[in-house]
Amino acid sequence: MSRTLKNNPRFGLMVASSLLLHLTIYALIYQYNKLQRANYSQEQTYYVDLVNLPVARPRSGASASEKASPPASSTARQVVTLPDKSPKKIATPLATKKPPKVKPASETGEELSKQMAKLQKRVEEKHTSSALDTIRNKAGSGRTGMPGGKGDQAGSDYASYVKSRLEDAFYSPMVYKGKKPEVKLLLRISRYGKIDFRIEQSSRDILFDAAVRRAIDMARENLKAPPDGEDFEHPFVFRPEGVKKK
Amino acid sequence: MKQKMAKLLLVVCFGAFLISGCSCLKEDVKVEEPIAPPVKVVEAPPAPAPAPPPAPVVVAPVKEVPVVVPVVAPVVVLQSVYFGFDKYVLTADASDVLKKNADAIKKITSKVQIQGNCDERGSAEYNLALGENRAKTAQKYLITLGVPADRLSVISFGKEKPLDTGHNEAAWAKNRRDDLVILK
Amino acid sequence: MKSALCLIITLLLFPTASFADPSYTEVTAQGNRQVYLAIAPVKNLGGTPNETIAREIGDILKFDLNLAGPFSILTGSANEASSGIRPGEFDFAPWRSIGAAFLIKSGYAITGNSITLEFRMYDVLNGKSLDSKRYTGVLKDLRKMTHTFSDETLFVITGEKGPFTGKITYVSPLSGNKEIFVMDYDGYNVQKITNNGTININPDFSPNGREIIYTSYKKGNPDLYRREITTGVEARISSRQGANITGAWSPDGSRIALAMSKDGNSEIYIIGKNGNELARLTHHEAIDISPSWSPDGSHIAFVSDRLGSPQIFIMDSNGSNLRRLTYDGKYNVNPDWSPKGDRILYSRQEAGGFQIYTISPDGTGNTQLTTDGRNENPHWSPDGRFITFSANPAGGEAIYVMRADGTGKTRVSRNGSRDMQPAWSNHL
Numbered sequence: 001m002s003r004t005l006k007n008n009p010r011f012g013l014m015v016a017s018s019l020l021l022h023l024t025i026y027a028l029i030y031q032y033n034k035l036q037r038a039n040y041s042q043e044q045t046y047y048v049d050l051v052n053l054p055v056a057r058p059r060s061g062a063s064a065s066e067k068a069s070p071p072a073s074s075t076a077r078q079v080v081t082l083p084d085k086s087p088k089k090i091a092t093p094l095a096t097k098k099p100p101k102v103k104p105a106s107e108t109g110e111e112l113s114k115q116m117a118k119l120q121k122r123v124e125e126k127h128t129s130s131a132l133d134t135i136r137n138k139a140g141s142g143r144t145g146m147p148g149g150k151g152d153q154a155g156s157d158y159a160s161y162v163k164s165r166l167e168d169a170f171y172s173p174m175v176y177k178g179k180k181p182e183v184k185l186l187l188r189i190s191r192y193g194k195i196d197f198r199i200e201q202s203s204r205d206i207l208f209d210a211a212v213r214r215a216i217d218m219a220r221e222n223l224k225a226p227p228d229g230e231d232f233e234h235p236f237v238f239r240p241e242g243v244k245k246k
Numbered sequence: 247m248k249q250k251m252a253k254l255l256l257v258v259c260f261g262a263f264l265i266s267g268c269s270c271l272k273e274d275v276k277v278e279e280p281i282a283p284p285v286k287v288v289e290a291p292p293a294p295a296p297a298p299p300p301a302p303v304v305v306a307p308v309k310e311v312p313v314v315v316p317v318v319a320p321v322v323v324l325q326s327v328y329f330g331f332d333k334y335v336l337t338a339d340a341s342d343v344l345k346k347n348a349d350a351i352k353k354i355t356s357k358v359q360i361q362g363n364c365d366e367r368g369s370a371e372y373n374l375a376l377g378e379n380r381a382k383t384a385q386k387y388l389i390t391l392g393v394p395a396d397r398l399s400v401i402s403f404g405k406e407k408p409l410d411t412g413h414n415e416a417a418w419a420k421n422r423r424d425d426l427v428i429l430k
Numbered sequence: 431m432k433s434a435l436c437l438i439i440t441l442l443l444f445p446t447a448s449f450a451d452p453s454y455t456e457v458t459a460q461g462n463r464q465v466y467l468a469i470a471p472v473k474n475l476g477g478t479p480n481e482t483i484a485r486e487i488g489d490i491l492k493f494d495l496n497l498a499g500p501f502s503i504l505t506g507s508a509n510e511a512s513s514g515i516r517p518g519e520f521d522f523a524p525w526r527s528i529g530a531a532f533l534i535k536s537g538y539a540i541t542g543n544s545i546t547l548e549f550r551m552y553d554v555l556n557g558k559s560l561d562s563k564r565y566t567g568v569l570k571d572l573r574k575m576t577h578t579f580s581d582e583t584l585f586v587i588t589g590e591k592g593p594f595t596g597k598i599t600y601v602s603p604l605s606g607n608k609e610i611f612v613m614d615y616d617g618y619n620v621q622k623i624t625n626n627g628t629i630n631i632n633p634d635f636s637p638n639g640r641e642i643i644y645t646s647y648k649k650g651n652p653d654l655y656r657r658e659i660t661t662g663v664e665a666r667i668s669s670r671q672g673a674n675i676t677g678a679w680s681p682d683g684s685r686i687a688l689a690m691s692k693d694g695n696s697e698i699y700i701i702g703k704n705g706n707e708l709a710r711l712t713h714h715e716a717i718d719i720s721p722s723w724s725p726d727g728s729h730i731a732f733v734s735d736r737l738g739s740p741q742i743f744i745m746d747s748n749g750s751n752l753r754r755l756t757y758d759g760k761y762n763v764n765p766d767w768s769p770k771g772d773r774i775l776y777s778r779q780e781a782g783g784f785q786i787y788t789i790s791p792d793g794t795g796n797t798q799l800t801t802d803g804r805n806e807n808p809h810w811s812p813d814g815r816f817i818t819f820s821a822n823p824a825g826g827e828a829i830y831v832m833r834a835d836g837t838g839k840t841r842v843s844r845n846g847s848r849d850m851q852p853a854w855s856n857h858l
Contacts, residue, residue: 172459
């Protein structure tokens, strides 16, 4: 068996191409994880506790700072990146453009607000772009980076439209049984816009299943019929927020 | 050629494995990292030894109003002793009061119960223990002043028996006390 | 070589195996949201109609299931008057149209002093019956029977029973001095347990909910007592010289951890449920109090001021492997280990009051649950989904309950006295 494999020149090729494919997938997952983590640490900033800094106590010092480190480091990152640019720009107008007597306040104020607006814009841009990336990643996750997918070209745009309608309506319950509940179902939308679905795999969690049903019920109200005049049929998988496939 | 190819594959595969493994590993570490180090038992702050305590550096417990607590006993009146917040060391004033109390106790034959009390701020449970420490501090000092140990007993009421039910520093200062009660 | 190849192939296959079927389009939730649960007006199913009882049943269900967390409760429905509660006797459409995912219908029938309650739960979107229960009992057990169905509802929907039939024991100075009381978790059926005119504190339920232990000054010294709730049979189980306080029942009900000062100062000990000393766990001249068992009985969390101020520590339940748990804050007390073992509640004294926190036993994930006033003595409900504690938002202290994440804070003790030190029992 193994000899035939080894002697088969196509085997090497097969393995190599498979390897290439998997490396790409690994890289994508890695990238995706990194993005997720970056987003997460930004949110963490809220929890930084400046009041309860470690108190001078035997042993507590080291450990307390250790403890505080995860949130602290994230603020540090924040604090560093923002002023990194702003002080330079703010400092120069203040130092060089000192003379103006009438407008100093308003001008520097304008400058400042412009700078701030720019900065804010940049931050926002960064934010939206990263959010977009996340969405893109999510959207393409099934097909790993090939938007539109293959084969069902006609349906794929409509599928993402349906997906976004469903996501607007889909909230997971406050508690769910397992760690990663998921519901797989086949959604059918007739050419007249009538929605029908068949659950292929339940989450075995009444609350989560109900949330999925409810989402489809809600989406029903403002879902447009398929544009090509044909029945649409597509499989969807519903997952709670923050549960990643691994 | 095949051999080389296989070796190359092995290397690349491990590389890939490492890359993917890395992200997981990091998360694992994050979770485990903050386990508290075993605490070495550090000596508690100057536990009031039987020896007379040194003059405390404690914030003066609000103008030690020499409240003379009218105790049940008709003959001898024993004064209460006051403490700082979350403290059970004797202040200089408190030791003076205890010296007078010791003399008074020596003149009578009754037994004396030292009742430790706290202000309302701490937790009820912790205050029970704190009140007991306050009572025991006074007990030890009275013994060093020559009061026979078998005539003294202690009890803690924690914050259950406030003298002043107010919610201000003046009331709290009055409640952080040892009452010395002559038992009949 | 062969095995190397095998390894490679396995490595290559492994990640693909864990990938979901690529043809599925993923729909990710936008967040968490409560599910609408409708409670239909309670019907009279025979016998004398009694509007008060009908309303009480509905109110109990609403209170319990609202506290539960996953539900947003809807009550009433316009065109329901003539419909029944059993499958086929009513139409799901109106419930569906108001957005309900679940529906509870119920009815009662009173004959003399006895009452029969019938509860039915439906999955509205599926038009399917999920559960039905009928209870018969005396009228005064109405609340208990209804709480039983609330417990059942949580079981059907989440797979884990609710704690609503549990009781809360607490301390109240209602009669002038501090006595021990027991009430339903929602504040009804108040029952006075001690009546000795002295100080009675630190009540804790046995794991089966039938007995409590507490500290009483009734014989002068703060001694530990054990008492059977229904019979009132009481035993003084520890009257060692000095304090016998903060007793905590072991999860298996065979032992009690407590703080005693018989050996000079407050230390943690374990005694049998009849009072025989089994072990001394701490040896330190600082204050050690308030033990709380891990659910498997292997560890004990407690308060010690050995580093200068009260902090939470953890040790094995034989006294070894001592380590410090809390590092933030200067005054951390009242530890209570969760029934699932994953969290420890405690309260921290901060400027102007006490706030409740939870932390993992490994010291991570410290989370603040309350923000204003004085919130003390937090205790888990037996299922770990809720917390009872004392709070004084407007001056008057009272018993409260809230969800484990700090939401849904609700006052449950109803009298005007300063009720405190609550503990929540298992189902009786």
